Each structure stands twice: as structure tokens, then as C-alpha cells.
Amino acid sequence: MSTVTSDHLGHVADTVRPESHTAGERRAWLRPTLVMILRIALCFVFGLPLIFMIVSSFKPDTQIFGDLDSWAAFLPVGSLSMDNYTGVFGRVPFATFMINSVFISISTVVLGLLVNSMAAFALSRIEFRGQKVVIGIVLATLIVPFETMALPLLWWVNTIPYFDGSQGWLDTYAVQIIPFLANAFSIYLFYQYFDSIPKELDEAATVDGAGWFRIYRSIVMPLSGPAIATVAILTFLPAWNSYLWPLMVVQSEELRPVMVGIDYFKQMGSGAGVSWGQIMAYASMITVPVLALFVAFQKAFINSVASSGVKG
Amino acid sequence: MSNVLAAETAAAPAAQTLSRGGSHKRNKRSTSVALAMLAPAAVLMVVFLIIPIFLTFGLAFTNARLISPVPARFIGFDNFVRLFGNDTFWRSLLNTVVFTIVIVPVQSGLALGLALLVNAKIRGTNFFRTVYFLPVVTSIVVVSMLWLFMYQPDGLINALLAKIGITGPDWLGDPNTALFAIIVLSIWQAVGFHMVIWLSGLQTIPGELYEAASIDGAGTWQQFVHVTWPGLRQTSIFILITITIAAFSLFSQVNIMTQGGPLNSTSTLVYMAVHSGFEQQQTGYAAAISLVFFALVLAVSLVQRYLTRDKESSR
Numbered sequence: 001m002s003t004v005t006s007d008h009l010g011h012v013a014d015t016v017r018p019e020s021h022t023a024g025e026r027r028a029w030l031r032p033t034l035v036m037i038l039r040i041a042l043c044f045v046f047g048l049p050l051i052f053m054i055v056s057s058f059k060p061d062t063q064i065f066g067d068l069d070s071w072a073a074f075l076p077v078g079s080l081s082m083d084n085y086t087g088v089f090g091r092v093p094f095a096t097f098m099i100n101s102v103f104i105s106i107s108t109v110v111l112g113l114l115v116n117s118m119a120a121f122a123l124s125r126i127e128f129r130g131q132k133v134v135i136g137i138v139l140a141t142l143i144v145p146f147e148t149m150a151l152p153l154l155w156w157v158n159t160i161p162y163f164d165g166s167q168g169w170l171d172t173y174a175v176q177i178i179p180f181l182a183n184a185f186s187i188y189l190f191y192q193y194f195d196s197i198p199k200e201l202d203e204a205a206t207v208d209g210a211g212w213f214r215i216y217r218s219i220v221m222p223l224s225g226p227a228i229a230t231v232a233i234l235t236f237l238p239a240w241n242s243y244l245w246p247l248m249v250v251q252s253e254e255l256r257p258v259m260v261g262i263d264y265f266k267q268m269g270s271g272a273g274v275s276w277g278q279i280m281a282y283a284s285m286i287t288v289p290v291l292a293l294f295v296a297f298q299k300a301f302i303n304s305v306a307s308s309g310v311k312g
Numbered sequence: 313m314s315n316v317l318a319a320e321t322a323a324a325p326a327a328q329t330l331s332r333g334g335s336h337k338r339n340k341r342s343t344s345v346a347l348a349m350l351a352p353a354a355v356l357m358v359v360f361l362i363i364p365i366f367l368t369f370g371l372a373f374t375n376a377r378l379i380s381p382v383p384a385r386f387i388g389f390d391n392f393v394r395l396f397g398n399d400t401f402w403r404s405l406l407n408t409v410v411f412t413i414v415i416v417p418v419q420s421g422l423a424l425g426l427a428l429l430v431n432a433k434i435r436g437t438n439f440f441r442t443v444y445f446l447p448v449v450t451s452i453v454v455v456s457m458l459w460l461f462m463y464q465p466d467g468l469i470n471a472l473l474a475k476i477g478i479t480g481p482d483w484l485g486d487p488n489t490a491l492f493a494i495i496v497l498s499i500w501q502a503v504g505f506h507m508v509i510w511l512s513g514l515q516t517i518p519g520e521l522y523e524a525a526s527i528d529g530a531g532t533w534q535q536f537v538h539v540t541w542p543g544l545r546q547t548s549i550f551i552l553i554t555i556t557i558a559a560f561s562l563f564s565q566v567n568i569m570t571q572g573g574p575l576n577s578t579s580t581l582v583y584m585a586v587h588s589g590f591e592q593q594q595t596g597y598a599a600a601i602s603l604v605f606f607a608l609v610l611a612v613s614l615v616q617r618y619l620t621r622d623k624e625s626s627r
Contacts (some may be wrong), residue, residue, distance in 0.1 A: 032434075039429060039436075043443045046504070050446055052468065053458050068471035119353035126346035127339070134350070141361055143553075147561040147582045148606045151589035151598035152367040153360065155378055162358075182356035212345040241451040243564050244582075248590045259453045266457070266568060276461055283454045294449040298442055301449065305505055306512035310343045 023197065048074055057084050057280040064276055091278065092264050093253060102258040104176050105239040112181045112235045113228060120190030121216045125202060141184045149258035153310060154248050175249045176257070180239065186231045189307065193227035230304040240290060258286040358361055368606060371599035378593035391600035400593055404579040411580065412559040419499045419552050420506060427510035445504040456568040459497040484570050487577035494565050497574060506551050513547030553616050560608055581605045
């Protein structure tokens with residue numbers, strides 16, 4: 001917008017004050033150029049560390065450090081190999097971590113979509129007593145960050161009975177999924193979107209003999225593609241990136257997600273013999289799939305973030 | 313679906329009479345359906361959100377331990393007395409507040425700058441937005457590991473500084489630079505997120521306002537002050553609140569890069585709560601720390617309330 005308006009402005013200035021013609025013209029040429037230089041420079045700032053990560057994952061440690069003082073640090077040059085990757089697989093059960101993260105993330109997204117959209121449907125389209133109170137409570141919890149109650153929650157899930165009657169939920173898949181299914185923000189996003197779908201549709205469907213659940217499944221949800229995409233993305237990213245919670249609730253290696261797996265490399269990071277190449281290989285393997293998803297569904301990702309800012 | 317849509321206009325009056333006629337019966341049934349659809353989310357929220365919030369208040373006044381054969385006992389304000397007498401707590405609180413006070417204006421300002429820079433619909437704009445957004449979809453855990461390497465005494469950043477003849481410090485090993493180093497990478501990771509939110513705010517400002525302003529002879533800066541900024545008021549409040557609360561929650565970067573060190577110079581409230589409540593299993597003490605955190609969040613949300621009310625009354 002800034003460049004567009006400055007072009008407008010250039011026009012106006014030219015017609016109103018002919019004497020500043022050359023100055024205005026030079027400005028009109030200078031500004032877009034500066035903007036473009038700045039844009040490209042920022043590309044390096046945001047892109048280079050990630051390129052460095054991926055490129056270094058193919059280099060032996062000696063070369064990673066050797067390349068640091070030149071552009072070679074960001075280029076796939078020198079002796080490249082998959083050694084770091086085979087090293088990672090030799091050091092940690094990477095496939096297990098990956099399967100765990102995929103399972104936990106997908107379960108959280110799918111079940112979360114179901115639970116939150118149903119709740120939002122009830123709040124948005126069915127009139128019942130106490131509705132306003134429920135909406136108020138949902139909105140009030142929006143502001144509470146997970147971190148404020150993470151420690152009491154840890155104590156709580158270690159105290160309550162599990163499904164089989166034994167005490168405590170620690171060290172299960174369930175404790176990594178179920179506490180994150182109901183989400184005030186997801187309910188809020190669905191609620192807003194459902195409110196924009198004409199209510200006359202419900203009445204027409206009722207005349208046709210459809211019940212509320214049928215209206216939810218066959219009318220409202222099929223019309224809510226954008227909201228579903230937004231909630232899915234905003235649920236997937238924190239589930240995939242989850243770190244603090246699994247760090248505390250999972251002890252068994254076979255239940256561990258990818259982000260906690262990186263701690264295996266951190267622990268040896270303080271001592272000698274740290275393999276930065278392996279760390280970069282591990283980091284690349286858990287990052288590149290998400291970056292690929294982002295590039296493929298760019299518009300949906302950006303829209304989901306943008307719509308999270310619409311609340312007011 | 314399509315026949316429902318087609319029937320919509322024809323059936324609407326009929327539906328109205330129908331609902332008026334049998335409204336009592338239908339409402340009763342509706343209520344039970346609504347409660348059934350609400351139930352899964354409601355139960356989950358009560359068990360995993362509402363109860364833990366109340367537990368934070370309850371446990372803070374007990375000696376509860378994560379794993380203990382004896383039940384927790386009420387000990388009054390002992391946890392708070394111990395907490396307020398602990399230098400690490402005050403240092404963690406200070407670090408959390410400093411981190412927040414620096415991050416909020418710098419990150420929101422840079423994000424606005426980025427948004428203005430990529431708002432124009434010219435060729436390549438989409439590409440730039442995508443690149444600036446890449447760190448946002450990268451996990452903070454990965455970002456922390458990556459920057460941990462870049463901040464090594466012989467790492468990437470010092471190698472670049474050496475090129476221009478500067479001998480860089482041991483960024484994360486020096487109490488004077490460690491928090492600053494964490495601030496920089498945190499902004500790098502998250503600024504793209506808020507850029508997108510500013511962008512969506514910018515797009516709500518009608519283009520005619522800019523045309524009118526330029527006809528009146530307003531320069532680029534004047535347009536920003538008189539058109540852009542007032543139009544971004546809603547957005548700016550939202551951004552301030554989200555950045556503030558995210559900044560209060562600082563944990564992962566610290567846990568991965570410095571473990572609160574050196575000399576507690578990067579310890580934060582959440583880091584301290586995890587250290588006491590998880591590693592040392594002192595749930596009661598951790599709940600007391602969480603309560604202080606909760607009070608900070610509550611204060612911020614009250615400020616938000618005040619700001620939004622101010623907006624409504626000024627209209």
C-alpha cells in the first residue's frame with residue numbers, strides 16, 4: 001500500500017506543483033527501489049538461518065565450522081553426505097518419534113474439529129437457556145495461556161483415575177491428546193463462522209424433517225470449509241510443536257513426540273563430542289515436512305493466522 | 313443441499329408458523345439436543361481447563377507434591393513467603409517483565425513495518441510474505457536449537473561479526489547478553505505472525521480514505537498518521553495483548569538454550585514453575601508461581617478491557 005499511495009502522491013504533486021517535477025520523479029523512482037532492496041535483505045534475514053540448517057545437515061562437523069566465514073555456509077558445497085541422517089537414526093528411535101507426533105497431531109485435529117464445531121453449533125444455532133452464560137465462560141477462558149495452569153494440570157492428570165481405573169494419566173497417548181481437544185478459541189472461530197451462515201437454511205431443513213444433528217452434518221459443516229481449515233491449521237501447529245507438556249508427562253521413549261526427542265541432542269550439547277550436523281539433520285527432518293505443508297497450503301495458513309486477529 | 317437452498321424462500325413463512333405453533337415442544341427438544349452437542353466440549357473444558365484454573369488457586373496454599381504417599385496439607389501463605397524471599401523468583405519476574413517490555417514494542421513495530429513493506433500488490437509480494445512467515449511455521453524448539461548453534465562463541469554470528477572486525481561475545485554464556493540474545497531469536501521467529509495480523513488490519517481500511525487524503529495533499533507520513541494508524545486501532549490492541557501474553561509465557565527458548573543461566577540471567581516465571589513443579593515435584597510451590605503469572609495475565613486483560621471500552625465510548 002505504501003508504494004501504491006506514494007505513486008498516487010507523485011501524480012498529485014506533479015500536477016499541483018510543476019516546479020518540483022524532477023524531484024518528484026526522482027523520488028518516485030527511488031522509493032520502490034529502496035523498498036525492493038529492503039524486501040530482499042529481509043528475505044536473507046528470515047531465510048538464511050533455515051537454509052543454513054538444511055545445508056549443514058549434509059556436511060560433516062569440521063566443514064560446518066570451516067564454511068562459517070564465507071557464503072559456503074549457506075551453499076551445498078564440499079563433501080556432502082547422508083551421514084548425519086544415518087547417525088540420527090542410529091542414535092534415537094526417530095521413526096517412533098515421528099509416528100507418535102503424526103498420530104497425536106492428527107488425532108488432536110480430527111477430534112478437536114468434531115468436539116469444537118458441535119459445541120459452536122449448539123451455541124450459535126440452537127436457542128436454549130443458559131446459552132449466554134456458556135458463551136461468556138468460553139470467551140473468558142480465551143485469555144488464559146496454557147502455561148499458567150500447566151503445573152497444576154500436571155498434578156491433576158497424575159491424580160485423576162485413568163480409563164482402566166488405575167491412578168494417573170501420565171505416560172500415555174491420551175494425556176497428550178485429550179486435554180487439548182476442547183479449545184475455546186476453536187469454538188469461538190466456529191461460532192463466528194456459523195453465525196454468518198443464514199439461519200433460514202435451518203428452518204427450511206426443519207420443514208423437510210431434518211433434525212439438528214442432520215442440519216449440523218449436512219448443511220452447516222459442508223458450508224464451513226474455511227473455518228474448518230483455519231481451526232485445523234491452528235490446532236495442528238501447536239500439537240506438532242508441543243514441547244513443554246510432553247516433556248513433563250511422557251517418560252517412555254516409545255510414546256515420545258519429535259520435539260522432545262531433540263533433548264537427546266541437547267543433553268550431549270553441553271559436553272564434548274556434540275554433533276551439530278546430526279542436530280541439523282534431526283531439526284531438518286522435523287521441520288521440512290511442515291514447511292512443505294505450509295508452502296503447499298500457503299493461502300490457508302496465512303488466512304488462518306489472519307482470521308485469528310479478527311476477534312475484538 | 314441445493315434443493316434445501318431452493319426450498320428456502322418458499323418454506324420460510326411456513327417454518328415461521330410451524331415454530332410459532334409448536335414452539336414449546338420444539339424448544340424442549342432443542343435444548344436437549346443442544347446440551348448433547350455441547351456436552352463433549354463442556355466436559356473436557358471443565359476437567360482440563362476450569363478445574364485446573366481453580367486448582368492453581370487451591371494448590372498454591374498447600375504442600376502438594378507431584379508424587380507423594382501423604383495427602384496434601386493446607387499451609388496458608390507459606391509458599392508465598394518462601395517465594396517472595398527467594399532471589400531467583402525476583403530475578404525470574406524481572407527477566408519476564410524485561411523480556412515483555414522489550415518484545416512488545418519492538419516486535420509489534422517491526423511486524424507493522426514488514427506489513428507495510430509487503431502490503432502493496434506488486435509482483436513478488438506473495439513470495440516475500442511467504443519467506444517472512446517461514447520462521448512462524450518452524451517450531452520454537454527447532455529455532456532455539458538452530459540459534460543455539462549460531463550463538464556459539466565460534467558460531468555463525470560471531471563468524472559474521474569477525475568479517476567486519478568485531479569480536480563477538482559468548483552470547484549465551486555472558487549474563488549481560490544472554491537475555492538479549494533470546495529476545496532477538498524470539499522476535500525473528502514470531503514477527504511474521506503479527507505481520508499477517510497487521511496486514512489483515514490494513515486491508516480493512518478503505519482505499520478511498522487514502523485517495524481523499526492524497527487529494528488533500530497529505531504526504532506518506534501524514535497519511536500513515538491520519539489514515540492508517542487510526543484504522544488499525546482494533547488490530548493494535550489485539551496485537552499488544554497477544555504479544556504480551558506470549559512473552560509472559562517464555563519457556564522453550566530458555567529451557568533449550570540456557571536452562572535459566574548464566575547466573576539466573578535468563579530464568580523466567582514459567583521456567584521456574586516447571587523447575588519446581590516438575591523437576592523438584594513441588595506442586596504447591598509451582599502453583600504459587602503460576603498464581604503470580606496468572607495475576608500478570610489478569611492485569612493485562614483488564615488493561616485490554618479498559619482500552620476496548622475507551623474505544624466504544626469515544627465513538
